Each structure stands twice: as structure tokens, then as C-alpha cells.
Amino acid sequence: MYLNLAFRTHFTNMTSGPYNYSYIFKYIIIGDMGVGKSCLLHQFTEKKFMADCPHTIGVEFGTRIIEVAGQKIKLQIWDTAGQERFRAVTRSYYRGAAGALMVYDITRRSTYNHLSSWLTDTRNLTNPSTVIFLIGNKSDLDGQRDVTYEEAKQFADENGLMFVEASAKTGQNVEEAFLETAKKIYQSIQDGRLDLNAAESGVQHKPASPGRPLAAPPAARDNCAC
Amino acid sequence: MDDVLDEVVPSEDLQKFEKVYHEQLHQGRVTPKAQFEYAWCLVRSKYAADIRKGILLLKDLFNSHAEGKRDYLFYLAIGNARIKEYNKALHYVKAFLEIEPANQQVLSLERQINKRMEKEGMIGIAQEIAFGLSNERFIWRSLSSVEKAKKGVVCLV
Numbered sequence: 001m002y003l004n005l006a007f008r009t010h011f012t013n014m015t016s017g018p019y020n021y022s023y024i025f026k027y028i029i030i031g032d033m034g035v036g037k038s039c040l041l042h043q044f045t046e047k048k049f050m051a052d053c054p055h056t057i058g059v060e061f062g063t064r065i066i067e068v069a070g071q072k073i074k075l076q077i078w079d080t081a082g083q084e085r086f087r088a089v090t091r092s093y094y095r096g097a098a099g100a101l102m103v104y105d106i107t108r109r110s111t112y113n114h115l116s117s118w119l120t121d122t123r124n125l126t127n128p129s130t131v132i133f134l135i136g137n138k139s140d141l142d143g144q145r146d147v148t149y150e151e152a153k154q155f156a157d158e159n160g161l162m163f164v165e166a167s168a169k170t171g172q173n174v175e176e177a178f179l180e181t182a183k184k185i186y187q188s189i190q191d192g193r194l195d196l197n198a199a200e201s202g203v204q205h206k207p208a209s210p211g212r213p214l215a216a217p218p219a220a221r222d223n224c225a226c
Numbered sequence: 227m228d229d230v231l232d233e234v235v236p237s238e239d240l241q242k243f244e245k246v247y248h249e250q251l252h253q254g255r256v257t258p259k260a261q262f263e264y265a266w267c268l269v270r271s272k273y274a275a276d277i278r279k280g281i282l283l284l285k286d287l288f289n290s291h292a293e294g295k296r297d298y299l300f301y302l303a304i305g306n307a308r309i310k311e312y313n314k315a316l317h318y319v320k321a322f323l324e325i326e327p328a329n330q331q332v333l334s335l336e337r338q339i340n341k342r343m344e345k346e347g348m349i350g351i352a353q354e355i356a357f358g359l360s361n362e363r364f365i366w367r368s369l370s371s372v373e374k375a376k377k378g379v380v381c382l383v
Contacts, residue, residue: 042330050330057300058266060331061230085294089263092239 019206021065021072025185026202027178028093030118031103032111033082036137039168040103041079044178049169056081059093066179068186075182094125098194098202099133099181104152106136106165107144112152119159127201129194131184135177136165229338231307235270243267258291262298269305281305296322303335312343 029037038060042050045062060079065072078097080090094100100122104111115134122132134156136147149165156163162180166173188194189203196205247264250256261283268280281302288298299322306315319336323329 038331052328054326054329054331057297057331059230060334061233063228085259085262085297088259089239089243089266092236095236 021074022206023071023073023186023189024204024206025073025075025098025182026096027075027077027099027101027181028097029077029079029101029103030090030094030122031082032105032108032114032118033084035082035103035105035108035111036168037079037082037101037103040101040135040137040166040174040177041077043168043171043174045077047171049171055083058086059090064178066182068179068182071186073182073186075178091121091125094122096200096202097126097130098185099131100126101133101135101177101181102161103135103137104147105138106147106152107138107141109146112136112147115155119161127198129188130202131181131188132159132161133177133181134161134163135173136163137168139165139172140167140169230304230335231338231342233270234272235267240267240271240276258287258294261287262294266301269301269308274309277305277309296325300332300335303332303339307335307339307342310342310346312339315339 029041031037033055036053038056039050039053041060041062042048042053045064056079058081062077062079063074064077065074067073078093080086080093102115102118102122104115106112119132122130134152136149136152152165153163155161162184164173164177164180166177168174185194185203189196194201194203196203243260243264244267246260247256250260265280265283265287268276268283271277271280284298284302284305288295288302291298299318303315303318303322306312306318316336316339319332319339322332323336326332
């Protein structure tokens with residue numbers, strides 16, 4: 001009986017506990033190979049820097065619960081591989097993204113030059129309400145800078161993108177990029193610009209109170225058949 | 227959806243890459259790229275038959291195309307885990323980690339596979355216990371009240 005109860009408690013907790021967040025936002029991280037997309041994700045979810053980060057295979061997935069305006073929001077983040085051979089399939093992950101973090105490396109000009117191609121893909125494959133945030137990564141390597149802040153800021157402004165320079169290594173501005181994107185998405189929901197019922201809005205609303213009744217537990221005692 | 231093992235490919239994507247693969251197959255030459263893209267979609271299908279087909283295509287690539295070996299190993303692990311062939315999945319994970327022992331993406335996949343094995347193992351044990359209990363009850367109910375009295379058991383409930 002003890003075992004039986006122990007299992008029941010375990011599964012109740014596992015399957016039917018109330019949601020501890022009110023929304024789920026889907027993010028994608030895109031950009032050239034080696035710009036530090038996975039390192040940014042790792043810094044954001046684990047608060048650690050991954051040195052010698054190997055090339056991502058296909059897509060990687062991470063989550064973190066954050067708070068915006070008193071609401072708990074679960075971020076589901078798809079970190080896509082930058083290598084060309086994955087690009088055809090990773091495009092399908094753009095669909096239904098509420099936020100897109102588009103990353104380049106401030107020390108490699110070519111990764112900046114390719115931004116318009118990443119932006120075209122993003123615009124074509126996401127919704128008009130998708131928030132696109134441009135991140136110039138590796139800001140700790142200022143001495144090797146190949147793209148000025150002003151130039152990138154201008155590109156961002158011209159294309160209506162949010163923008164920061166960040167460092168996955170030191171953590172500088174990493175939280176900001178993920179959180180500011182969430183704030184902007186949340187604002188769009190409040191303003192009614194983002195339709196929660198649209199299939200591909202990239203946002204799911206979850207009731208904060210228990211969404212479904214807990215499964216009625218079987219009788220705690222076995223009825224005696226005498 | 228909480229990890230990569232839960233993710234299901236949209237059917238239009240599966241169809242898109244299936245079409246490319248079949249066109250190339252029809253022309254008599256399938257590129258590793260088309261085969262991989264199709265296999266990558268297949269192992270994320272909700273149907274076990276698709277996943278098994280994806281596994282076969284990936285095994286074929288693994289033996290014929292050296293350049294993408296780490297990608298093929300990774301998706302062989304995912305495909306096998308999705309059809310609950312956990313030991314095979316862990317075998318591919320181990321093979322990968324022998325070459326890149328610190329790969330976080332693969333270490334995280336290994337944790338997810340172990341978590342599933344543990345969870346499903348517990349469900350299995352719980353089912354066995356439940357089955358055992360109901361069997362005992364069945365035997366007990368089958369006994370006549372006289373037999374119960376003979377056994378000297380006093381029911382307090």
C-alpha cells in the first residue's frame with residue numbers, strides 16, 4: 001500500500017500539477033555558423049559560458065521561466081545550427097516563432113553581411129507580429145571588432161529591429177536580449193496586435209490556476225469483499 | 227513539449243522532403259543531403275514505421291558518407307529513443323561521446339533518454355504491482371465465505 005501511494009503521489013506531481021506559468025513563448029535563434037548562438041542560449045538557461053562550443057547538430061532546445069509584468073512566462077527556445085547543410089530543415093522551425101534572435105559576430109564582418117539573408121528568411125517564414133532582436137555577440141572581444149556599433153544600430157533601425165551588443169562569455173546584455181524580446185511580445189498581446197488564437201502566433205496561454213482537475217485518485221483503501 | 231524527443235515534424239515538411247528524395251531516387255541518384263533531410267524528418271514523425279525507415283536511411287548514410295557521421299549518430303540516437311529502443315539509443319550516444327566527450331547537446335540527450343527509461347521503468351513496476359494486487363483481490367473474492375471463515379481471517383472493514 002505504501003508503495004502504491006508513493007507511486008500515485010509521484011505520478012500526480014508529474015502529470016497533473018497546475019501550470020506554474022501563464023504563457024509559453026516560442027523563440028528561435030538564428031545566424032551564421034560560429035557566431036555563438038548556442039553559447040548565448042547556454043548563458044541564458046544555465047548562466048554559464050560554454051568554452052569550445054562544438055557545432056550544433058540540427059537544432060537544440062532550451063527552456064527557462066521568466067517574469068514579465070508579474071506574469072510567469074515559459075520561453076521555449078529553438079537554437080538552430082548555423083551550418084548550411086541544416087538550413088533547409090531548420091527553416092521549418094521559424095514557423096510559429098513569437099521571437100527571433102538574429103545573431104552575428106562583431107569580430108567577423110561576413111556574419112554581419114549575411115544578416116539581410118537571415119532577415120529575409122525570418123520575414124518570409126514568421127508572422128508580422130514576430131519580434132526580431134538583433135544581437136552582436138562577442139562584445140568582450142572589442143579589440144578584434146570588425147563591425148562598429150553605429151553601423152549595426154543603423155541597420156537595426158532601418159529594419160525595425162531591436163538591437164544590443166552582447167557577450168555570451170561575460171553574460172553582458174544576454175538576459176536583456178531575451179527579456180526585452182519577451183516584454184515586446186507581451187506588449188503586443190496586451191495591445192491586441194498579437195492574436196492568441198492564431199495557430200502560429202508562437203504564444204500559448206495557460207491558465208495560472210490548475211488547468212484541469214486532478215485525476216480522481218482511486219479509493220485509498222481496498223474495499224473488503226467480505 | 228519539454229525536450230527534443232517530444233517534437234513532431236509538421237506533415238507538410240515531411241511530405242516536402244519525401245518528394246525531393248523520391249524524385250532523386252527515381253532519377254537513380256540520391257544525394258546525401260536529400261537523404262539526410264528526409265531521414266531527419268522521418269525520425270521526428272509520430273509514426274513508428276516512419277521512424278524505423280529514417281533509422282535505415284541514417285544507417286546507410288553513416289556507412290557511406292564520412293563527412294556527416296556525427297549528425298547521423300545523433301539522429302540515430304533520437305530515432306531509437308523515440309521508438310523506445312533506449313539501449314540502442316544510448317549505444318549511439320556513447321559512440322558519439324567517445325569522439326566528443328564534452329558535447330553538451332549530446333550529454334543533454336543522454337540525460338533525457340535516461341529520464342525516460344526511469345519514468346517508463348517506474349510505470350512498468352507500478353503496473354505490475356497494480357496487477358498483482360488485483361489478482362490477489364480476485365482470488366480472495368473467489369473464496370466462499372465458508373472458506374474465508376476456515377482460513378480464520380477476520381475482516382475489519
